[in-house]
Amino acid sequence: MITKPKGTYDILPDTSRNWAKIEEVIRHVCKLANYEEIRTPIFEQAKTFHRDEADSSDMVNKETYDFMDRGGREMTLRPEGTAGVCRAFVENKLYVNNGVTKLYYLGPMFRYERQQKGRYRQFSQFGLEAFGSDSPMLDVDVITTAIHLIEGLGLKDIRVRINTLGDKESRGRYREILVKYFRENLDSLCSDCHERLEKNPLRILDCKVDHDNPVLVNAPKISDYLNEPSKKHFATVLNELDKLNIKYVVDEKLVRGLDYYSNTVFEVEFNASDFGAQNVICAGGRYNDLVSDLGGPETHAVGLAFGIDRLLLALEHEGIEIVKPKSLHAFLITIGDKAFMEGFKIVNSLRKLGLMVDMDFNQRGLKAQFKEADKNNSHFTMILGEDELNNGVININDNVNNTKETVRLEDLGNYLVTSFAKKTCKSCKEGK
Ligand code: ATP
Numbered sequence: 001m002i003t004k005p006k007g008t009y010d011i012l013p014d015t016s017r018n019w020a021k022i023e024e025v026i027r028h029v030c031k032l033a034n035y036e037e038i039r040t041p042i043f044e045q046a047k048t049f050h051r052d053e054a055d056s057s058d059m060v061n062k063e064t065y066d067f068m069d070r071g072g073r074e075m076t077l078r079p080e081g082t083a084g085v086c087r088a089f090v091e092n093k094l095y096v097n098n099g100v101t102k103l104y105y106l107g108p109m110f111r112y113e114r115q116q117k118g119r120y121r122q123f124s125q126f127g128l129e130a131f132g133s134d135s136p137m138l139d140v141d142v143i144t145t146a147i148h149l150i151e152g153l154g155l156k157d158i159r160v161r162i163n164t165l166g167d168k169e170s171r172g173r174y175r176e177i178l179v180k181y182f183r184e185n186l187d188s189l190c191s192d193c194h195e196r197l198e199k200n201p202l203r204i205l206d207c208k209v210d211h212d213n214p215v216l217v218n219a220p221k222i223s224d225y226l227n228e229p230s231k232k233h234f235a236t237v238l239n240e241l242d243k244l245n246i247k248y249v250v251d252e253k254l255v256r257g258l259d260y261y262s263n264t265v266f267e268v269e270f271n272a273s274d275f276g277a278q279n280v281i282c283a284g285g286r287y288n289d290l291v292s293d294l295g296g297p298e299t300h301a302v303g304l305a306f307g308i309d310r311l312l313l314a315l316e317h318e319g320i321e322i323v324k325p326k327s328l329h330a331f332l333i334t335i336g337d338k339a340f341m342e343g344f345k346i347v348n349s350l351r352k353l354g355l356m357v358d359m360d361f362n363q364r365g366l367k368a369q370f371k372e373a374d375k376n377n378s379h380f381t382m383i384l385g386e387d388e389l390n391n392g393v394i395n396i397n398d399n400v401n402n403t404k405e406t407v408r409l410e411d412l413g414n415y416l417v418t419s420f421a422k423k424t425c426k427s428c429k430e431g432k
């Protein structure tokens with residue numbers, strides 16, 4: 001038997017319905033806040049992610065799926081959405097309209113990671129990217145859209161952690177102080193952090209190996225090195241979140257894995273007990289240099305990415321049902337070849353009227369076909385035999401109201417459409 005690759009999983013019909021629903025909610029929330037969809041390739045030229053600008057995140061260094069195509073070109077399966085969206089923003093000159101461009105994306109990402117619950121090698125992200133303004137209000141626009149989605153899905157136990165990395169100037173100054181400090185304490189750092197020292201010393205603060213290391217705990221704090229504009233930017237973000245009644249905690253250790261962030265960074269955790277270690281469902285921040293790194297004009301931007309797999313695990317953990325089980329408007333049972341052939345035509349004509357209809361394709365016995373109708377949670381079961389066909393009628397069982405009727409074939413469509421239009425049925429009332 002051929003099996004799925006390690007770190008991947010199949011989304012079967014029972015859960016694919018949830019995926020479709022969550023995507024619907026995402027699209028709705030984006031529409032309300034004026035984010036429009038962008039679809040970029042799933043693979044990009046390797047240099048889109050492996051840039052010279054000293055990107056030292058684990059994701060880019062150790063987790064990418066890199067390959068050479070048959071033409072000898074270096075390619076990378078996208079591990080995240082932002083770099084590809086920025087590449088497309090520059091290549092398609094979306095900056096020419098000179099205003100704010102608000103985009104969202106949805107789709108699979110690939111990282112060669114150790115599989116755990118909530119951590120896969122193929123996973124899906126939903127992301128927002130807002131280009132063209134340095135206003136702290138745009139940071140808040142992105143964060144509130146995330147909260148809107150989370151609330152829309154009914155998730156309660158969440159915590160927003162937020163921090164600022166300061167602008168380029170502040171971060172430059174802080175970086176120097178930090179490198180000096182860590183160099184003096186080199187012996188107490190893990191081997192990964194030794195590597196990080198030159199490339200991305202801020203990441204040392206976020207070292208997963210030894211959180212409680214006093215050298216990390218007592219490290220200089222960015223808040224002591226922020227210049228006035230950076231302080232003001234962060235204060236405005238926090239102030240606006242307060243006004244919107246969005247709860248958050250400022251966490252000075254939050255630096256994010258990727259290098260391109262500046263000023264605001266944040267994460268949203270799902271905090272229910274026994275959910276597991278992979279509880280960050282959303283992460284983001286401001287990145288004011290990435291567009292220019294990719295060859296575009298200097299463009300301020302802010303964005304975020306949700307892990308949809310983790311979002312669904314959180315909903316499941318809370319027992320939040322976002323989709324009702326499937327149901328059909330009608331299911332057709334046929335007796336005999338002639339009814340089977342004619343029945344197929346009827347099913348298709350009903351679908352053209354907008355009804356969800358199916359039939360049994362194996363021409364099994366009556367009992368098996370009734371069972372199939374049941375399994376499909378069908379409101380009506382229609383029964384067609386040769387006698388009915390000869391008399392131009394069809395028998396209909398209303399499984400919700402427990403009634404039976406015989407209807408003329410030429411009236412069937414009208415009969416079903418009207419009965420659903422009246423919205424008398426239970427499933428209609430429930431909005432299925
Ligand atoms: P982590 O610290 O968990 O590795 P990250 O910082 O690498 O996360 P980001 O690059 O910020 O994650 O991606 C945004 C979101 O995508 C994460 O908050 C998470 O919800 C989700 N995500 C990231 N990697 C994976 C993965 N391998 N499997 C499932 N979801 C993931």
Ligand code: MG
Pocket residue numbers: 059257
């Ligand atoms: Mg990661």
